[in-house]
Amino acid sequence: MTTLDAAFPPAALTVLDVIRARRTVDIGLLKPDAVPRDVVEAILEAGIWAPNHGRTEPWRFTVFTGAGRARLAEVFAQAYAAGSAPDRDSEPALEAQRARAWRAPLWISLELHMPEKPKMPEWEEQAALACAAQNMWLAATAFGLVGKWVSGPVMVSPVAAQALGAPKLMGLLVLGYPAAGLPSVSRAPLADKITWVE
Ligand SMILES: Cc1cc2nc3c(=O)[nH]c(=O)nc-3n(C[C@H](O)[C@H](O)[C@H](O)COP(=O)(O)O)c2cc1C
Known part of the structure; x- marks a missing residue:
């Protein structure tokens, strides 16, 4: 891996480190400890500073924490029941879906709202x-969070989207x-992915 040059500006070193x-x-390797509200807000704020063509700001987020995860548990169960898994009618399978929501302290949905009259292609x-x-993941990293x-299929299910009031x-x-x-983790060497034209 490329070593960072100590002569780089401190902000560059910090960003590259993060x-x-x-x-x-x-999720099984997360502590149950709640993430403080001001940290969650800073993470969300990082999200809305993302670039977007045409300033459409197509993002919406629903934050599930604490007792609010009961709502997410029901969304998971509903989405699973509406899916194609052979055990979609089984109560233990639905209960396992509900249990997922409680295994992490913080969930942020990534909801896509296309503008009414799209100026840009969906991609x-x-x-x-x-x-x-x-942006949010990097901000979370800077606060010592992982995830x-x-x-x-459940996480992108149209049924889950509908339950959250999101088009997608x-x-x-x-x-x-x-x-x-x-x-x-590792990455393939940089040189494998780059063509320099100088
Ligand atoms: C759009 C997207 C969807 C992903 N979905 C999943 C997923 O459903 N399950 C999973 O285990 N990891 C998922 N990942 C995480 C990747 O598995 C992970 O980024 C990859 O293993 C590299 O590890 P790293 O993130 O620690 O660098 C997703 C990543 C992206 C960008």
Whole structure:
């Protein structure tokens, strides 16, 4: 991995450090500790500073914390029941879906609201929401949080979207403080991905 140059400006070193430190961690490896409200608000604020073509600001977020996760538990169960899993009618399977909501202290839905008269193609609005998600994930990292962008069938289900009053759901960011060491990950060498034209 490229080493950071100590002569870089401190802000550059901080941002680059946070980008590298951001990590995906399974929800089973999160502490149950709540994330303070001011930290959650700072994370959300980072989200809305994402770039978006045409200033459409297509992002909406629903924050589930504390007892509010009961609502999310029902959304998961509803979405699972409406899906195609063979056990979608089984009460233990639905209960397992509900239980997921309680396994992490903070969930932020990534809701896509296309403008009424779209000026930009949908992929640009999705990309803007993805930028918002990454901003939030990086801000969360700077606060010592870890987690995951979850995008399985339940997490992007139209039924879940409808329950949240969103036209489309691009998954959720699930965050919490790490209970253990972080997984080590790697990337293919930079040189494999870059073409320089000089
Ligand atoms: C759009 C998007 C959706 C993702 N969905 C999932 C998911 O449903 N389940 C999962 O385990 N990880 C998901 N991830 C996380 C990736 O698995 C993770 O970023 C990858 O393993 C690299 O690890 P890192 O994030 O720690 O660098 C998603 C990431 C993105 C950007």
